[in-house]
Amino acid sequence: MNKTYRKPPRNTDFSAYRHPRWWPTWCVIGLMWLLAHLPLRLQWWLGKLAGLLALRLAARRRRITETNIRLCFPELTTEQQSALVRKSFIANGIGLMELGLAWFRNPKHFLDITRVHGLEFFEQARAQGKGVLLLGGHYSTLDLGGALVTEHIAADVMQRDHNNPLMNAVMTRARERRYGTVLGARDLRGLFRSLRQNHAVWYATDQDYGRKDIVFAPFFGIPAGTITATSRIAERSGCVVVPFSHTRREDKPGYDIYFHPALENFPSGNDLQDATLINRTIEQEIRKAPDQYLWMHRRFKTRPDPDDPGFYQRK
Template identity: 80%
Template sequence: MKKKYRKLPRNTDYSAYRHPRWWPTWILIGVMWCFAQLPIRFQWWLGKVAGLLALQMAGSRRRITETNICLCFPELTADQQAALVRNAFIANGIGLLELGIAWFRDPAKLTSITEVHGLEHFEEALSHGNGVLLLGGHYSTLDLGGSLVTQYIHADVMQRDHNNPLMNAVMTRARERRYGTVHGARDLRGLFRSLRKNHAVWYATDQDYGRKDIVFAPFFGIPAGTITATSRIAERSGCRVVPFSHFRRDDKPGYDIYFHPALRDFPSGNDLEDATRINSVLEQEIRRAPDQYLWMHRRFKTRPDPHDPGFYTRK
């Protein structure tokens, strides 16, 4: 998939996608739009079905998820770990259906079933005038949660492009309707411009970006390659770093958004200490709803010893 689209331009003008090669993607987008119009309870049911199908068919992603959960929750029995794997696929299946809501529906219509906790922490951090870095994570409510957040605050976002240019165009245009500015994942100049304007910027550090500019900080007790850019950004801009998260409710359709007090004495001048704090905050949030995290990602791919065969090597 990546090779197929690697050399194609990242154009957000829909007129660039009239060629028949894009028709299958247009059909998929149309299906997503149709699903987005359905009642949320029905969408959640469809998402559950999609997640269970993926559990059976996505062999490599299932193995990655099983490995991550085994590493991060050793206190659970084998049956409990298997149940968490199953629930993680269900949660991410629902999240896939929620993409359509985030992209094609007005999030204002969901505020009646959304509760925001700790908004005063965000407002206090923003009052200092140097911008706010919203320290997020890759939860299954990623796009919808972000869309809902913008109903309560003004925010910009850092995004990684979708591999498919047409899907990337739809995603980017949808986010441009919700957020103030959409920055590319490597657009640090744009990030600093937003912070200088005293904007909030959604930012996540919880994926494995390779061996460059990282320290190995514990994440669920496992040394995980963690980027040091968060400390550099806070040091250079003077921004406040505010942890936040968003989760789907278990008992009934609805969502919760959490803002926490800005990290104190951050950065500390010690990259490992800062990365450890960030991972600890993220871990605390994940434990609210562990099934709603993106366990399908190879979080521990980069090991402290480059000669280590790694956790994801098939035996």
């Protein structure tokens, strides 16, 4: 008899994780806490080492990254593509270090090295009183960028829970300190409730979630399975969709947060047109710092024709 798998509910009570089987995870968490209190430049250096180590050892992720960059940047030479792959692993290695900063440090410590651009666009959107859907992406600054954003605006967040319950408890409790509400990835009822209360909700659509409820819209010129849920949410709630992103500076430790004008004529009533606009908007943000995007994800896993050979098959 087949049974539908249901993920167990979140348990953020640390007393539930005293059993010895959780001790290895506690050791990892303790190490993250210690590293988070090192000087930022040293953390970036350690993150670079971690990224280069992953580049050498994580063959599958390296192959996915190489494929994505080859598809999305055909104008680059082979040497330039390889250099971008290397930089991407370094950027995501630094992003791994920044998890500790986001979870265990107060983001106020980094406000003096953070610049915010276009905050007026968010304020204009929120003044309409129908809620704001913050259209983000999976950048390597994901957690720290989100924490820094909440120092300037009040926002809720939708998250995909971590597979490790203890790690998920730490992540969720850290985000609960920064965000108003931490919603599950499929908690649409909670999402609409937040929007009705004129909250801003961090939301990302730039991953491949399979063949259900999608259209194939161009992303860096490649047909990419793109969910239509963003249009449905905006249509049902009347919320305003505001693109935003965050990047790490390369010259010296520091961060930039960008808010942009709300999407116009959205939703348009045409799912493909809406998805194309969303992908183009995210693509423009990625091009600001291409190495800081999560290229390790199989963005083009779902093909328009199921019989087409996959991009990520081992040669």
